[in-house]
Amino acid sequence: MKLTVVKNLKSEIYVPLMPEIVWAPVKKPLDEMKIALVTGAGVHLKTDKRFNLAGDPSYRVIPREASGKDLMVSHGGYDNADVNKDINSMFPIDRLKELVQEGFIKEVAELNFGTMGGGGDIETFTNVTGPEIAEKLKEIKVDAVVLTAG
């Protein structure tokens, strides 16, 4: 059968398009992995600069030494009640350290990242923030990343 292509013809029915697949294979068992946490939930050190709640494509580094009590959230896009009670509900840094103690994973990454997610300046977030964070994670040889968002 020959396909007919008509320029500018669109389906009347909304057809959702998914972006192309990205896939990095897992290369080692969990107990040999260095794991990083990355979130779009607006998590940062209490001593660090708050996010601009109106939209902010920047990111904050959360060092491995930080515990849940050193962290806070500035994010205008969801109900902060639960994270204000316990940041581990969205950024499980204390739980991840407990998994290291158990020997379930090898270690927590030196650097973890907090952002406000892609709800604002999507272009900067996609072209600058995302690749920059990815590059930093690669530099410190992170084996896998757990994300919380959405």
Next chain:
Amino acid sequence: MILQRAIEKIGIPTVLIAALPPVAKQNGAPRVVAPRVPMGANVGEPNNVKMQMGILRDTLKALVEITTPATIVPLDYEYIAKV
């Protein structure tokens, strides 16, 4: 999901803990786990260490076990926030 895709693209495997899994799927998240939680408590109830540990442990297991891109694994934990 933008972040997840950027990290995956550079060669690091990722898994997303999502409260809104259909949105994650639509945006091309490679690996997703979905406990039954409200947005803002994706890793479970505040101060419920047992639930949070369970979700995080199962998330990491899913990271290793998922072999097909865009897979969503439902996790059998439930937290309903009292608003």
